[in-house]
Amino acid sequence: MxxxxxxxxxxxxxxxxxxxxxxxxxxxxxxxxxxxxxxxxxxxxxxxxxxxxxxxxxxxxxxxxxxxxxxxxxxxxxxxxxxxxxxxxxxxxxxxxxxxxxxxxxxxxxxxxxxxxxxxxxxxxxxxxxxxxxxxGQGAPLVPFGENQLLPDYQAFVNLGGIANVSVHTHQIRAWDVAPCNQILNHFAKQLGHVFDNGGHLASSGQMDMPYLAYLRSLEYFHLPPPKSLSNQWSAQVLSNAPENPADGLYTYSHFLAEQLANDLSQVQGKVMLTGGGAYNDFLIQLLKEKVSPDLEILLPAPQLIDFKExxxxxxxxxxxxxxxPNVLSSVTGAxxxxxxxxxxxxx
Structure with a gap:
């Protein structure tokens, strides 16, 4: 040893x-x-x-x-x-x-x-x-190698950080950036005078903005197959048609993000680990659980792993x-x- x-x-x-x-x-x-x-x-x-x-x-x-x-x-x-x-x-x-x-x-x-x-x-x-x-390669995501070696009991991982990413550990390890996450949610929360949306309470007070949802669904990135990754600057595209009411922005974007995550997890069966700051957003997590297949078990680990897995x-x-x-996988990045x-x- x-x-x-x-x-x-x-x-x-x-x-x-x-x-x-x-x-x-x-x-x-x-x-x-x-x-x-x-x-x-x-x-x-x-x-x-x-x-x-x-x-x-x-x-x-x-x-x-x-x-x-x-x-x-x-x-x-x-x-x-x-x-x-x-x-x-x-x-x-x-x-x-x-x-x-x-x-x-x-x-x-x-x-x-x-x-x-x-x-x-x-x-x-x-x-x-x-x-x-x-x-x-895309140079991202990098964490799937460590997930595979250190946390082998899970079939998929979702990290809800500034950018949300998914890694799937089935026949072949694959991973990709799904969409901006806390970058967008924190932006709307700050417009409402908060550093972040604690528990998703601000989002839950909003309403669906259908034109904004349609705009988000129209963005090309969300229709590209993996491997794919996002830059920090790309979040500007997501915000360019945001609603005037930040609470509506939070509500709409939370639904959209849960939808995208559920789509990207649609072929997975088994246990999915959620980590990152967004794992504490109860509103977002509830939306995700409602949208995924019943074959998926969405699990939150101990807070230390939620906060420090990366x-x-x-x-x-x-x-x-x-x-x-080797510590970066070509099956993930396309290298x-x-x-x-x-x-x-x-x-x-």
Whole structure:
């Protein structure tokens, strides 16, 4: 039995915090895991604003923000590890996505892994999408490999983060981005004076806006077969014909999102795990349960896994990179082959 300790770091497109997860992985006829410590650290308003505007920066300013954000993450990890003395094999960092243009073989995440390595003095892996898009893939989603290895009892997974994605683990592992999720729901909630729609209560007070629903259904992306993935900027298309009443926007978009998720899960039988911040949206989850086949069992795991599954898996992807094992699946992304992805930095 071989034991490893790794840290996963994840900040989603909704920028509602930096998830840091310290994990213990055991290799013995397969992989098992334990989450030792996990925490969501708030990102300062200054950095949040800079990250939201990162795609509009000059090349120099973007490079400087990359280093600044990486150094901040490194210091966060050092604070997170105070009082612990475990041998860290690797830190796996997702980073903040600035550009995601797989058709042009570009997917750029900032939060400089080399800066994190210097600050923490621990091996650090980042840039997990780059190799895959250069091999003709979407570079996303990345988590299905970890789901398959660490959570083999489920037939499908739905992550309701800034962007909702689905992965199906049947004969062949496939995954894709379904639609913007918390990016849109939080936008409408903020128009109503809330950071997010707690439990979906704001959405439940709205009414269906049929022209908006028809517009959403008409968007080409929702009719494309996988593999496919979305950039953060794509949410602007979803919002361009939004209703004047934000509550109606929430109600309509929640119904539309549940509809899309149910369609994408229509060929699945068995257990489906829901994770991400949207898993706490009772209104959305109830809509999804009403729309899916009775052959599906929609399950919410313990809150720690709801909140930190993606960070857990980035720790695992980083570990696979240090072991020089494939960690991104071509069946998911459409790349020419499975890849050992991520750029690994070692302390001097």
């Amino acid at each position: 071989t034991e490893y300790y790794a840290i996963g770091v994840m900040s989603g497109s909704s920028l509602d915090g930096l998830d840091v997860c310290l994990c213990r992985f055991l290799s013995e006829q397969g992989w098992s895991f334990e989450i030792i410590k996990s925490e969501t650290i708030g990102i300062s308003p200054e950095i949040t604003t800079q990250l939201k505007q990162a795609d509009q920066l000059t090349g120099r300013d973007l490079a400087l923000l990359d280093i600044q954000y990486g150094r901040w993450i490194g210091n966060v990890i050092n604070d997170f590890l105070k009082g612990l003395s475990l041998p860290i094999s690797v830190i796996g960092v997702h980073g903040h996505t600035v550009f995601h243009l797989p058709g042009q073989q570009l997917s750029m995440q900032i939060g400089n892994a080399e800066a994190i390595c210097v600050i923490t003095q621990a091996p650090t892996a980042g840039g997990f999408r780059g190799m895959d898009v250069l091999m003709g 960070a857990l898996i980035f720790a695992f992807l980083g570990l696979m990179r240090t072991l020089r094992l 020419q082959k499975d890849t050992v992805s991520g750029t690994l930095h070692l302390p001097g």
